[in-house]
Amino acid sequence: MAPGRLQPQANSERARLDPFDALAGDVPPRDQRDLMERPFFSLAKAKRIAPIHYAAGDTQVQVNGVPEHGIATIWDADVLIWAASHLVEALDRGLPTSRFFRFTPYQLLGAIGRGRGQRDYLLLKGALARLRSTVIHTTIRHGAHWRRQQFSWISEWEELTTWSGRVEGMEFVLPDWFYQGVLDRRLVLNVDPAYFRLTGGLERWLYRVARKHAGRQPGGWRFELRHLHAKSASLARFSDFALDIRRLVARQPLPGYALALRQDAAHAPLLHIRPVDNLWTSAAGHGTSGASDIGTSGAPGTGLRAHESSDPPAGSMRCGGRNFSNQESNPQGVVEPAHRGGRDRDRERGAAP
Secondary structure, eight states, rough: OOOTOOOOOOTTTGGGGGGHHHHHHOOOOOEEHHHHHOOOOOOSSSSOOOOOOEEEEEEEEEEEETTOOOOBBTTTTHHHHHHHHHHHHHHHTOOOOOOOEEOHHHHHHHHOOOOSHHHHHHHHHHHHHHHOOOEEESSSSTGGGGOOOOOOOEEEEEEEEEETOOOOEOOOOOHHEEEEEEEHHGEEEEGGGGGGOOOOOOHHHHHHHHHHHHTTTOEEEEHHHHHHHHTTTOOBOOHHHHHHHHHHHHHOOSEEEEEEEEEOTOOEEEEEEEEEESSSOOOOOOOOOOOOOOBBBOOOTTTSSSSSSOOTTTTTTEEEOOOOOOEEEEEEEOOSOOOOOHHHHHHHHHHOO
């Protein structure tokens, strides 16, 4: 540690863990499948205090924030994508990894497509504060005693400063739940770098759903809109949510995926997500998703409990292509509290904070 830099306190996890220095250069972005599939984050820029309660079969997710910061947002989750990317790349290179990260704001902000000015630095500190204060309980990889186990997206974080006050870098510690989920390569997927250029919370969330479920299956995947609404944990009313989905279908913002509205036999609206090559390009260089075939969800069409199966859950269906089964949440999810109206919906469409 450089002269004048503060040492971690003795009770800090950083005092007991070996540090992992962020890798130099560009690192392909990777995302953790559990985070892509379940509603762990707020989709709105406005501070969300209302907790997320989601239940689907045997899967439970509960997320709580504090009044000062609110629940971590889907933009804050970029920090976790960045961390997962560096861990996987280090594993690929045969390098040791750790939950204890050392990095510079310049590295992180550039990698997730943000600016590198003073405002961006302050926004990063706000994101770290929300990731630290958000508390999660989940049955996923926690078993029967999940209610007694909780974690935050970041266990602790700190600026690294000299005695003169100059900031030289940052440190944070990831929770073991997330860390182990990244080390298991079956639970990690590549994502398109253009994801970081998506500005709305809903379209960011929908890209992660597309990457997880549709992948590169030629026929893609279909979801009932009401199932998507429950799966998103959005505070918007269903009618507003459906209107926003229709606007996304008109805009086609997802890199590597095409969106289309269909109807089922009962005339209920469905969203069809299918992979395409070079759906659209721009000066910003949006590309394709580069995904491989991924599995469908593992709940039967009429069941109430998720389990290993080759059939997709009620509310979603595969549309051709190969199928690899994996556990997936059942659409009988519960999102509380009651949905709010247009103010939160507009913020879900807005640019990144």
